[in-house]
Amino acid sequence: MQIADREDGIATNGCSKTGAAAGLAKDLEAEIRELRRRAEQLEQENDILRRATAYFARDDRGSQFRSHTYQRELRSAWLRSSMGRVGTCADNAAMESFLALLQNNVLNHRRWSTRAELRLAIMSWNETIYHRRRRQQSLGRLTPVEFETLLDTAHAA
Numbered sequence: 227m228q229i230a231d232r233e234d235g236i237a238t239n240g241c242s243k244t245g246a247a248a249g250l251a252k253d254l255e256a257e258i259r260e261l262r263r264r265a266e267q268l269e270q271e272n273d274i275l276r277r278a279t280a281y282f283a284r285d286d287r288g289s290q291f292r293s294h295t296y297q298r299e300l301r302s303a304w305l306r307s308s309m310g311r312v313g314t315c316a317d318n319a320a321m322e323s324f325l326a327l328l329q330n331n332v333l334n335h336r337r338w339s340t341r342a343e344l345r346l347a348i349m350s351w352n353e354t355i356y357h358r359r360r361r362q363q364s365l366g367r368l369t370p371v372e373f374e375t376l377l378d379t380a381h382a383a
Contacts, residue, residue, distance in 0.1 A: 327356065
């Protein structure tokens with residue numbers, strides 16, 4: 227029987243593929259191994275990025291917040307759970323104070339037709355009222371507006 231070389235490099239003997247087909251199979255296996263290695267590398271890089279850019283969801287220690295389903299949902303949304311220790315009420319105090327102000331000043335005033343409108347209302351209140359009027363420890367217990375006024379007068383003198 228005569229063996230003929232085809233254009234694609236696979237030698238045939240009229241009935242079956244030989245030699246070059248085995249080499250092609252090895253090349254494909256090597257390429258698959260490389261693709262799997264690269265996929266694992268990308269998954270590791272994605273995990274690193276996810277940990278670095280994660281937002282926190284502040285939860286209490288209730289069983290619903292510790293469940294595998296809830297934790298899986300947080301991870302899929304790039305959120306990390308943050309729970310305080312048992313018996314320490316101070317770790318929640320600042321967040322609860324902020325949420326109470328948000329509830330009284332924004333959420334209780336009206337209903338929004340879209341999440342985008344609500345998000346805009348929260349961000350506007352946060353940036354124009356809350357942050358400008360809140361006394362901050364890092365500014366010597368001054369509001370940002372008071373601090374900037376003092377800074378401007380000091381530079382002008």
